[in-house]
Each structure stands twice: as C-alpha cells, then as structure tokens.
Amino acid sequence: MGNPPEQTPAVNALRISETGEVEFYDGSAWQPYLELSDDGPGPGPVVKDEGHDDR
Amino acid sequence: MTSPPSRPDVEQTLPSPLDSIPDLRAAAKWILASAGAVGAALLGGGPLVAIGKVPDAGHAALAGLGLLVALCGVGWAIWRTSDVLIPPITTLATLDEPELRPLRELIARSPEAFYGSVARDVAGLTRHRQIAAGLRAKLAEEGDPARRRAWESALERTRANIAITDAYQRRLLDFIHVWQIHAKLRRARAHTLLAGVVVAVGATVFMLATAEPAHPGGPATPAATPSVSTAAT
Numbered sequence: 567m568g569n570p571p572e573q574t575p576a577v578n579a580l581r582i583s584e585t586g587e588v589e590f591y592d593g594s595a596w597q598p599y600l601e602l603s604d605d606g607p608g609p610g611p612v613v614k615d616e617g618h619d620d621r
Numbered sequence: 622m623t624s625p626p627s628r629p630d631v632e633q634t635l636p637s638p639l640d641s642i643p644d645l646r647a648a649a650k651w652i653l654a655s656a657g658a659v660g661a662a663l664l665g666g667g668p669l670v671a672i673g674k675v676p677d678a679g680h681a682a683l684a685g686l687g688l689l690v691a692l693c694g695v696g697w698a699i700w701r702t703s704d705v706l707i708p709p710i711t712t713l714a715t716l717d718e719p720e721l722r723p724l725r726e727l728i729a730r731s732p733e734a735f736y737g738s739v740a741r742d743v744a745g746l747t748r749h750r751q752i753a754a755g756l757r758a759k760l761a762e763e764g765d766p767a768r769r770r771a772w773e774s775a776l777e778r779t780r781a782n783i784a785i786t787d788a789y790q791r792r793l794l795d796f797i798h799v800w801q802i803h804a805k806l807r808r809a810r811a812h813t814l815l816a817g818v819v820v821a822v823g824a825t826v827f828m829l830a831t832a833e834p835a836h837p838g839g840p841a842t843p844a845a846t847p848s849v850s851t852a853a854t
Contacts, residue, residue, distance in 0.1 A: 577744075578751045580759055580775075582768055588775035590752055593744070599752065601778045604785045605738045 638795040645802050649705035652813055656702065659820060660695035663688065671831045683830035691823030698816035702809040709805070711798040713743055713790065720804040721797065735793055739785055746786045746793070753779035 575581075575591040580599075583589050589596040668688070675681045709715075716725060728735050732742070740746045756776045763769045 578748050578755060580752065580755045582771050586767070586771055588756075588771055590748070590755075592748075599775050599778060602739045602782045602785050 638799045641799055642802060645806050646706055649702050649806055652702045653699060656695050656698040663691050674831045680830045684827050687823045687826030687830055691820045694816040694819030694823060698813040701812035705802060705805045705809050709801040711794055715797050721800055724800045736789055739789060746790050749779050749782040749786055
C-alpha cells in the first residue's frame with residue numbers, strides 16, 4: 567500500500583518550513599514569505615500630453 | 622549613522638493616469654456636439670425643405686422615412702458616445718475583460734512599469750492581504766510559542782508589504798479605469814462612423830423624396846427663338 571497522493575495546496579496557503587521560516591504557496595512552489603524591497607517606480611507610462619490642451 | 626533612504630511614493634513621483642480622463646471626455650464631447658449639430662440641422666432644416674416639394678403621400682412617406690433613418694443614425698452616435706461620459710466601475714478583475722487586452726499586452730511587455738520591483742503580476746500585488754488573513758487564522762490556533770513567534774513575525778511583514786503594494790494597486794486600478802474609458806471612446810468613434818453612413822443614407826432618401834419632380838417626357842426643350850427676316854423685298 568503506497569502513501570495517499572499529496573494534495574496540491576491552495577494558492578497562498580501557509581506553512582512553517584523545517585528551518586522555521588514562514589512559507590506560502592504561490593501556485594507552483596512554496597516560497598519564503600519575505601519583506602518586499604521597493605526600489606520605487608520607474609518613469610512609467612506617459613498618460614497625458616502636457617503640451618496639448620485645446621479644450 | 623545614516624538613516625535609510627525613504628521609500629519613493631509611486632503616487633507622488635508619477636503623474637496619475639486619471640489626469641488623461643478630462644482629455645478623453647473632451648474628445649467625446651466634441652463628437653456629441655457634432656452629432657447634435659447634424660441632428661439639429663436635420664430636424665430644423667429637413668421639414669422646411671420638404672414643405673411644398675412633396676408631390677404626393679408616397680413621397681411624403683419616403684421623406685419621413687429618410688428623415689427618421691437619418692435621425693436614428695444621429696441618435697445612435699449620441700447614445701454610444703455618451704457612454705464615454707458614464708464613469709465605469711473598475712476592479713482589478715476588470716483587467717481580464719476582452720476590451721482591455723491591449724493593456725494586458727502592454728503590462729506583459731514591461732511589467733516593471735506597472736508593478737515596480739515588488740511583483741510580476743496582479744496576484745503578486747494582491748496576495749499579501751490574503752496571507753495576512755491566513756496568518757491570523759494560524760495564530761489563533763497555534764499553541765507552540767516558537768511557531769507563534771514565526772507567525773507573528775510574518776504578520777508584521779505583511780503590514781509593510783501591504784503598504785507598498787497598495788500604492789501599486791491603486792495606480793494599476795487607475796490605469797485600468799482610464800483604459801476602460803479609452804476603449805469606450807474608440808468604440809464610440811467606430812460607431813459614430815457607421816452612424817454617419819446611416820445618416821447619409823437617410824438624408825439621400827429624404828433628398829430624393831423631396832427633389833423637384835422631373836418634367837414628364839424628359840427635359841424641357843427650349844422654345845424656338847423667333848427670327849426676323851431681313852430679306853429685302
């Protein structure tokens with residue numbers, strides 16, 4: 567008799583790994599849950615032509 | 622000791638996508654004004670032109686039909702264009718709608734322009750609240766002190782992460798909102814073009830029905846000019 571097949575965890579399911587880290591399931595693999603480092607936005611898409619206003 | 626650099630605020634360092642909405646709506650108002658002017662000309666001028674030129678009831682019915690078709694075209698253009706002025710409801714799920722495919726392709730080509738370095742997709746932006754809820758549930762049922770500390774530490778991280786990703790979510794929502802209005806405007810322009818064809822057909826029918834009837838037997842022949850004989854007798 568083999569072990570029952572392991573059920574796929576739900577996306578964003580949580581667990582504590584053997585090393586004591588909190589991990590979440592991202593839909594394909596378990597990832598450590600870390601604090602994000604934000605480098606800030608880039609120049610970004612242009613949304614308005616400032617030189618054109620003939621309303 | 623140097624203090625860590627403050628985190629750039631996505632909301633303050635970049636112009637809001639919402640800034641472009643007045644321009645989009647102004648374009649829609651121009652289309653509405655043009656359609657309204659055509660409608661006014663048809664309603665105001667058409668019946669006046671027709672008075673006294675319709676020879677019988679059949680032509681009158683045809684003129685009325687042409688006028689009705691033309692006005693339907695004008696109404697169609699106004700109906701579709703006024704849709705641009707109605708604010709759409711926007712959620713992140715709206716990004717999956719077919720009309721936003723160009724925006725999805727744009728995001729796929731340069732995700733860093735929309736998500737910065739904090740995520741690669743919408744799921745990456747939105748997962749932190751769900752993880753926070755999951756962590757609270759874990760904490761509620763956890764008895765082991767060491768594991769509780771691990772859950773609590775992660776919960777602290779979710780608060781910082783939510784603060785960062787919320788700004789990007791708001792900016793993405795702004796983009797989706799603007800794109801919805803942009804898509805409506807593009808659709809309105811296409812419909813206005815088609816409505817213009819309908820107006821032209823209606824106006825043509827109207828003009829044919831109210832045209833001066835041709836002389837029976839073809840164009841009138843010019844009367845013979847009297848000639849004066851100058852022959853000396």
